[in-house]
Amino acid sequence: MxxxxxxxxxxxxxxxxxxxxxxxxxxxxxxxxxxxxxxxENNLSLLRQAGMNIGGLDIGGLNNDKVSVGPNDLLIxxxxxxxxxxxxxxxxxxxxxxxxxxxxxxxVRRMAPRSIAMALAENADANLALISTPGxxxxxxxxxxxxLGLNVMLFSNNVSVPEEAMLKRVAxxxxxxxxxxxxxxxxxxxxxxxxxxxxxxxxxxxxxxxGTGLQEVTVLVDQLGGGISQAIGTGGHxxxxxxxxxxxxxxxxxxxxxPDTKVITLISKPPSKEIADQILGKARSSGKPVVVIxxxxxxxxxxxxNIFGAVTLEDAARLAVDxxxxxxxxxxxxxxxIPPGIPRLASGQKFVRGLFSGGTFCFQATMLLQESMNVHSxxxxxxxxxxxxxxxxEGHTVVDLGDDVFTRGRPHPMIDYRLRIERIAQExxxxxxxxxxxxxxxxFGSHANPAAELAPALIAAxxxxxxxxxxxxxxGHICGTQGDPQGLASQAEALRGTGMILTDSxxxxxxxxxxxIGQATx
Amino acid sequence: MSLALATEHPVKxxxxxxxxxxxxxxxxxxxxxxSQSGRVDAVFEHACNVALYSGExxxxxxxxxxxxAHGIRLTHDYRFDQGLRRGMPVRLGPDRIAFGNGHLTGLxxxxxxxxxxxxxGMFEWSDHSRSALSQVRDLLRDYAASSGSEFLAVVLDLNRxxxxxxxxxxxxxxxxxxxxxxxxxxxxxxxxxxLIGLGPGLTPAxxxxxxxxxxxxxxxxxxxxxxSFLQAMCAGIENLTQATTSVSRxxxxxxxxxxxxxxxxxxxxxxSKGEPTAMLESLVAAQVAVGASSGADAAAGLMFALPxxxxxxxxxx
Numbered sequence: 096m097x098x099x100x101x102x103x104x105x106x107x108x109x110x111x112x113x114x115x116x117x118x119x120x121x122x123x124x125x126x127x128x129x130x131x132x133x134x135x136e137n138n139l140s141l142l143r144q145a146g147m148n149i150g151g152l153d154i155g156g157l158n159n160d161k162v163s164v165g166p167n168d169l170l171i172x173x174x175x176x177x178x179x180x181x182x183x184x185x186x187x188x189x190x191x192x193x194x195x196x197x198x199x200x201x202x203v204r205r206m207a208p209r210s211i212a213m214a215l216a217e218n219a220d221a222n223l224a225l226i227s228t229p230g231x232x233x234x235x236x237x238x239x240x241x242x243l244g245l246n247v248m249l250f251s252n253n254v255s256v257p258e259e260a261m262l263k264r265v266a267x268x269x270x271x272x273x274x275x276x277x278x279x280x281x282x283x284x285x286x287x288x289x290x291x292x293x294x295x296x297x298x299x300x301x302x303x304x305x306g307t308g309l310q311e312v313t314v315l316v317d318q319l320g321g322g323i324s325q326a327i328g329t330g331g332h333x334x335x336x337x338x339x340x341x342x343x344x345x346x347x348x349x350x351x352x353x354p355d356t357k358v359i360t361l362i363s364k365p366p367s368k369e370i371a372d373q374i375l376g377k378a379r380s381s382g383k384p385v386v387v388i389x390x391x392x393x394x395x396x397x398x399x400x401n402i403f404g405a406v407t408l409e410d411a412a413r414l415a416v417d418x419x420x421x422x423x424x425x426x427x428x429x430x431x432x433i434p435p436g437i438p439r440l441a442s443g444q445k446f447v448r449g450l451f452s453g454g455t456f457c458f459q460a461t462m463l464l465q466e467s468m469n470v471h472s473x474x475x476x477x478x479x480x481x482x483x484x485x486x487x488x489e490g491h492t493v494v495d496l497g498d499d500v501f502t503r504g505r506p507h508p509m510i511d512y513r514l515r516i517e518r519i520a521q522e523x524x525x526x527x528x529x530x531x532x533x534x535x536x537x538x539f540g541s542h543a544n545p546a547a548e549l550a551p552a553l554i555a556a557x558x559x560x561x562x563x564x565x566x567x568x569x570x571g572h573i574c575g576t577q578g579d580p581q582g583l584a585s586q587a588e589a590l591r592g593t594g595m596i597l598t599d600s601x602x603x604x605x606x607x608x609x610x611x612i613g614q615a616t617x
Numbered sequence: 618m619s620l621a622l623a624t625e626h627p628v629k630x631x632x633x634x635x636x637x638x639x640x641x642x643x644x645x646x647x648x649x650x651x652s653q654s655g656r657v658d659a660v661f662e663h664a665c666n667v668a669l670y671s672g673e674x675x676x677x678x679x680x681x682x683x684x685x686a687h688g689i690r691l692t693h694d695y696r697f698d699q700g701l702r703r704g705m706p707v708r709l710g711p712d713r714i715a716f717g718n719g720h721l722t723g724l725x726x727x728x729x730x731x732x733x734x735x736x737x738g739m740f741e742w743s744d745h746s747r748s749a750l751s752q753v754r755d756l757l758r759d760y761a762a763s764s765g766s767e768f769l770a771v772v773l774d775l776n777r778x779x780x781x782x783x784x785x786x787x788x789x790x791x792x793x794x795x796x797x798x799x800x801x802x803x804x805x806x807x808x809x810x811x812l813i814g815l816g817p818g819l820t821p822a823x824x825x826x827x828x829x830x831x832x833x834x835x836x837x838x839x840x841x842x843x844x845s846f847l848q849a850m851c852a853g854i855e856n857l858t859q860a861t862t863s864v865s866r867x868x869x870x871x872x873x874x875x876x877x878x879x880x881x882x883x884x885x886x887x888x889s890k891g892e893p894t895a896m897l898e899s900l901v902a903a904q905v906a907v908g909a910s911s912g913a914d915a916a917a918g919l920m921f922a923l924p925x926x927x928x929x930x931x932x933x934x
Contacts, residue, residue: 107659107666107819107864114765114817114909133862135814135821145781166814166862506640506692506727513729543680543694547899554896592895
């Protein structure tokens with residue numbers, strides 16, 4: 096039995112790769128033992144004890160006559176038939192090269208594109224660019240991109256409304272679309288862009304001026320058995336008079352012409368009458384069923400001909416799925432039963448505290464809660480009351496933690512749960528807090544494992560509340576699908592494990608919270 | 618529809634800044650401050666090591682990795698192996714860590730300083746903590762075989778493989794238990810020197826075990842004799858670290874400063890607080906998922922330092 100070894104200086108591979116390499120080498124014909132380990136003294140000692148002859152090796156080069164190996168060098172040792180050993184070592188080096196970095200193995204890497212024009216030169220078929228630069232540069236980049244003949248998804252915010260209007264007019268004149276600025280989500284031909292979820296493809300097309308609103312509708316469509324043809328974001332200012340709803344109108348035209356889209360859904364906060372009339376007029380002439388949700392607007396006043404008004408995002412998704420399946424639209428459900436076993440609120444516990452990462456979820460929550468209570472919020476909805484201090488709740492409070500006030504200098508709360516966790520700890524100190532209302536957004540772009548961040552915070556919050564003789568009730572919903580990178584089922588399981596009550600939608604969660612408060616104060 | 622894209626594959630796009638500009642979520646409390654230069658020392662799929670010219674090592678991690686005291690964790694996953702290469706220059710400044718010529722920039726201004734939750738002596742033996750410890754042991758038994766950790770198999774007294782590593786571990790650990798229980802510093806360090814740098818992996822299994830063991834010692838050290846033993850072990854282990862890889866050395870330095878990784882710290886804290894089963898399950902799973910067997914090896918060290926019957930009795934007694 097012979098032994099042969101090779102030292103690869105300063106070669107790092109992670110543990111899994113080294114173990115896989117050892118195992119692969121040991122399976123080669125003629126090889127009885129193989130080991131790929133870092134060249135530490137104890138590992139050398141172990142190899143010697145294993146009968147692997149590495150006598151020519153010396154730690155740290157203390158003896159210049161011997162080949163030196165150090166703790167940062169990779170040592171590969173193979174034992175077996177003498178004739179098989181050189182081939183095995185060559186195989187090991189080839190495997191390391193194959194999984195190694197191009198630069199380490201001598202390959203020349205092509206320089207990555209430094210501009211949209213360079214990228215387009217490499218990929219001439221591309222017809223959409225996603226721009227995510229600081230706002231001050233975004234409009235210029237978008238304009239250059241439009242002039243190159245590309246559609247634009249403009250993730251950047253802090254682009255002025257006049258610049259937005261200019262970009263959208265240029266795009267319209269060129270037969271292109273600008274999704275954004277501040278466009279956080281889109282699904283184009285099944286490809287999620289920015290914050291978006293993995294949903295089934297199907298016959299429902301959506302155009303949305305609200306990011307999480309569009310995410311919620313696409314997710315609920317998926318959960319209700321439907322599918323999405325395209326989901327086009329427009330940015331939240333698109334329906335302002337100065338911009339004129341140009342992107343929503345263009346998106347509506349695309350979906351009207353798209354043979355794969357059977358039902359169209361439009362999502363926005365209520366626009367001015369002038370803009371609403373333009374959009375509804377175009378929707379009527381599409382010849383396809385169009386579900387319209389202008390959050391906070393009177394849904395019945397929208398309904399007529401091929402237009403179906405919806406009150407909530409959930410209603411919009413349900414209507415769209417029914418229409419796509421040629422079913423009679425099912426009536427909106429407003430009744431949410433209180434699940435058994437929830438703890439009894441202590442006297443004095445009377446307020447809802449909603450902490451949202453999705454702006455549209457906050458908007459819808461404020462809208463629905465206001466039906467029966469006065470609500471303080473940093474999102475102005477109808478008669479909602481302003482907060483004296485956004486960092487401190489008063490009465491029923493619903494907060495959009497994605498507000499610029501909270502995100503200045505830190506990532507968005509869909510990515511970074513710090514702020515929400517701190518705020519939860521703050522809320523549970525308040526003896527008047529009765530129900531904590533949350534959203535959890537999954538999908539590309541969002542936090543990789545929200546439950547891992549939230550669960551310990553909720554367990555701690557429950558302990559604090561219960562130690563103070565109060566009940567801890569947390570209600571929320573997950574905007575996500577099983578196909579999302581985080582996995583809906585595992586996230587739900589982890590959150591339910593903390594006692595959190597999960598509903599199927601934001602609207603249901605809000606109504607349940609409202610119901611719990613109503614029962615307790617009845 | 619004129620929005621057809623050139624690719625049919627779902628793409629995961631970074632959502633903040635340019636393609637190579639990512640926010641950092643946390644900066645470990647042992648990451649050096651001020652402006653420094655260095656070079657990329659090693660690149661992995663989800664992490665990369667930066668050797669600063671001051672001699673310190675900083676690890677930059679994607680968001681799926683657990684935090685470490687000498688590490689900067691980004692808010693997003695990033696394929697370091699596709700964007701960086703060894704030897705690339707790195708500049709670490711107060712507000713950013715920049716790789717190469719704009720290859721990757723980690724923006725540090727919004728990152729919070731992360732300090733492990735574990736503080737020495739926080740462990741209290743109670744029914745809750747005893748139950749949590751017992752549950753963690755049971756959970757680790759389930760992971761022992763799949764993790765491939767020889768240390769875990771020995772500590773939990775499970776069926777061991779007949780490898781030399783297993784034999785060596787079995788030869789050292791009972792003696793280590795006795796030496797550490799009697800606070801025999803010389804004997805303990807002598808035995809630890811047989812473990813350092815031992816075993817497969819970039820962070821050799823023996824080092825991971827020692828880190829877990831130190832975490833257990835730190836967690837339960839209250840009495841003056843325990844605290845001075847802990848101090849002596851930290852100082853002694855510092856002197857042994859030249860015998861292992863530079864990557865592992867950085868983790869051992871953290872451990873000797875009682876700055877353990879996020880996952881190990883959280884598991885320790887959960888045991889000491891007697892957290893519910895669901896939480897223990899997720900924390901054990903997260904710990905065991907570290908590396909190939911690194912997480913399990915460290916968990917073995919922790920269990921070794923926290924025997925089930927309490928700090929006095931031990932399975933090796």
